[in-house]
């Protein structure tokens with residue numbers, strides 16, 4: 439009898455924890471949120487790797503440079519947009535609900551960083567054995583017509599014509615611009 443009750447209690451507890459696990463997994467876009475946060479972390483690791491190579495804090499390796507640039511390309515542009523579908527925004531995720539109210543701006547940012555990342559990946563494909571002068575940025579990073587700092591009369595600079603280090607700086611600016619506007623503290 440006792441054993442029977444203990445067993446039933448254990449079953450109830452087990453059932454209870456199964457229900458909890460299921461509702462968490464089915465919460466508002468939980469898997470989608472987890473996947474995009476993992477993508478963002480990958481981008482952060484890739485951007486850091488490239489920055490450290492250019493800053494001399496990590497050994498420059500053409501293959502590692504290429505892999506990191508490809509990772510940035512893979513997680514930006516249309517792929518980034520697809521990671522933020524309706525119904526997966528707001529707490530407890532770090533994505534602001536405002537993304538839905540400002541879709542054109544959010545998507546333009548995602549495409550802008552995507553073009554820069556693609557240009558960087560194209561350069562990395564033929565990266566030389568050591569960092570060459572033409573990969574270096576000369577002067578402050580400038581983008582003829584960046585989304586958030588439009589300078590009238592200045593033609594949109596062509597990413598393909600920019601040194602790799604310059605592209606990296608513009609990419610990092612886009613990370614910050616998007617986070618400032620569309621990311622919130624996670625709950």
Ligand code: HEC
Pocket residue numbers: 471474475476478479481482483485510518531532533534544547548551609610612613614616617620621622624
């Ligand atoms: C177009 C907008 C946008 C761009 C561009 C963008 N991010 Fe994010 N990022 C977000 C949003 C929104 C979140 C919050 C996601 C969530 O919690 O659901 C986020 C979250 C993150 C996180 C936290 C992930 C976690 O584990 O919670 C990191 C790290 C990150 N981004 C790094 C980067 C880096 C590095 C770049 C540039 C190479 C970048 N992001 C570009 C919008 C962007």
